[in-house]
Amino acid sequence: MPFVTIGGITLHHRRIEANGSARPIVFINSLGTDFRIWDQVLSILDGEMPLLVYDKRGHGLSDIGGIRSIDDHVDDLSALIDHFGLGKVVLCGLSVGGMIAQGLYARRPEIVEAMILCDTAHKIGTTESWNTRISIVERDGIEAIADGVMKVWFTPDFHVARAADLAGCRNMLTRQALPDYVGTCMAVRDADFTDSARRIAVPTLCIAGDQDGSTPPDLVRSLAGLIPGARFEIIRDAGHIPCVEQPEALTALIRNFIASLALGAETHG
Numbered sequence: 001m002p003f004v005t006i007g008g009i010t011l012h013h014r015r016i017e018a019n020g021s022a023r024p025i026v027f028i029n030s031l032g033t034d035f036r037i038w039d040q041v042l043s044i045l046d047g048e049m050p051l052l053v054y055d056k057r058g059h060g061l062s063d064i065g066g067i068r069s070i071d072d073h074v075d076d077l078s079a080l081i082d083h084f085g086l087g088k089v090v091l092c093g094l095s096v097g098g099m100i101a102q103g104l105y106a107r108r109p110e111i112v113e114a115m116i117l118c119d120t121a122h123k124i125g126t127t128e129s130w131n132t133r134i135s136i137v138e139r140d141g142i143e144a145i146a147d148g149v150m151k152v153w154f155t156p157d158f159h160v161a162r163a164a165d166l167a168g169c170r171n172m173l174t175r176q177a178l179p180d181y182v183g184t185c186m187a188v189r190d191a192d193f194t195d196s197a198r199r200i201a202v203p204t205l206c207i208a209g210d211q212d213g214s215t216p217p218d219l220v221r222s223l224a225g226l227i228p229g230a231r232f233e234i235i236r237d238a239g240h241i242p243c244v245e246q247p248e249a250l251t252a253l254i255r256n257f258i259a260s261l262a263l264g265a266e267t268h269g
C-alpha cells in the first residue's frame, strides 16, 4: 500500500522509479489539494526520472492534525525524503508547496539539487486576508469559500470547457480536513521567505500561470528577482494550478529545466 508511517505520522504517497542517474523530483501540493493534481505531469514524465508525490499532512489520505506552521510541513517532507533514502532531490512545489520547498532548502540545503517554484512566492497574501479566510471556514466550513477559490485556481475558460474537472477539483478542496486546512492557512499567513530567498544558491525556476489570482505573475517574478540566477517563466491560459490546467506546458518547462541542470553539470564538471 502507498502509505508510510514516520514519527507516528502516516503519509500517503506515490513513487515512480526510473533507470539512470537522474535526480528524483519531489512534488509538493498546494493548499486544499491532494497529489492527484500531478497525475498528468507524472504520466508525461513517467520513466524519465524518479518521481515522488505525497499528500501533505491534513490533505488527501495522509494523517490529520498538528499543522500550524510551514516548519511542520517541512518536518514531514524532510522525514519522507530520508525514509526513502533519496539523497539529493529536485523540489517542485506549488503555492504553499513552494513555501515548504523554500523552508526545506533553508533548513537542509545539502539535500536540494534544484528547485521549481510554481505559482508561489516568498510571501503570499496578508495577515488580514488569511485571518478572514480562517474565520469563514471555521464558522461555515470550506464549502463557504469553494466557489471563490475555484476562480483563483482556474481560468474562466477552464470553468466553461472543463466543467467536470472543475467540479472534481471543487470536491477535492471541500473534502480536505478542516483542522489542517486552517493550520496550513496559518502557516502561509505567518511565512515570510524574503530573506532566505536571497540565500538560495541552487538553480531555481519560478513559474506563474498568466491568470493566477493568488500568486500573480508579478509576485512570482519578484520571488525570482530575490533568488540569485533564478529563471522566470509564464504559462499562458493558466490560473493557480497549471499542473491541472496546462500540464503539457508545465511539464515542458520542468523537462527543459532538468535538461539544463545536466548540461550545467557537464559544463562545470
Ligand SMILES: O=C(O)CC1=CCC(=O)O1
Pocket (backbone or CB within 6 Å): 029, 030, 031, 032, 094, 095, 096, 097, 124, 149, 152, 188, 214, 240
Ligand atoms: O487556495 C488558494 O486560495 C490559493 C492558495 C494559496 C496558498 C496555496 O497553497 O493555495
